């Protein structure tokens with residue numbers, strides 16, 4: 001509690017933009033009878049309300065925790081039991097400590113009177129690379145222990161039972177996509193899929209190459225979303241897909257987005273194959289007809305940043321061009337495609 005107070009004060013003093021953001025109200029959108037989308041706290045936050053408590057996907061920015069908690073309290077007075085993180089990003093995990101400290105796991109219910117102890121509070125669940133990155137010795141200042149996931153998985157998926165979590169919930173890893181610790185979170189009975197930052201209705205996908213992300217991993221994740229979702233008719237309706245940022249979506253929205261990302265990837269790849277530099281690829285404006293939708297003026301994540309991330313991702317493991325022979329003396333070697 002003391003720690004999170006200090007963090008939010010520091011954020012308010014050092015980052016006036018965030019202080020301004022504190023004025024923003026949290027908006028609550030009903031998705032299903034007991035399932036809600038909360039926007040305005042950073043990344044989208046999903047809340048499942050069930051008789052024993054609340055299960056959240058993501059927790060917004062640290063400095064928005066009080067407002068987010070107040071909004072959750074309008075949905076249920078019960079403890080926050082579980083917080084599932086779709087990635088390590090600060091706008092998706094920032095509220096872990098504050099929101100988690102108000103909760104408690106169902107298995108800990110018989111010692112609820114002692115929850116002031118640091119080992120109690122909501123259980124935080126994520127891919128194990130989220131924990132690895134949060135607890136990396138290079139992270140300064142260190143992430144408070146109560147912000148870090150206590151339950152992680154490293155295989156392709158993790159099942160959570162209906163009894164404890166309010167629905168049959170399945171986490172699917174999206175390897176090397178937005179980062180190397182992304183999860184797609186499917187609520188089986190509610191038929192809602194919360195997918196984090198591999199999908200946004202308001203921006204290009206942020207491909208965080210430095211934290212293990214890749215453009216091809218993002219495209220694989222978008223295809224995985226389409227595999228998991230059940231549309232009602234053709235690609236419309238059915239499973240509600242909650243993006244990391246922006247509005248509620250369905251399979252058709254994801255399919256259009258997947259096509260856009262694939263087309264831009266192919267254009268950048270074409271430039272890479274021709275030996276073009278990053279500047280030459282940028283100058284060809286491979287995103288041009290999509291910029292009005294996904295990178296309007298003033299966007300934090302610009303078209304150039306997206307193109308640069310794709311270029312970096314596609315050339316990451318290539319030998320430096322200078323090491324290649326200037327001209328092949330014999331017949332060209334067979335090339336694996």
Ligand SMILES: [Zn+2]
Pocket residue numbers: 042043089091092197244245
């Ligand atoms: Zn985000």
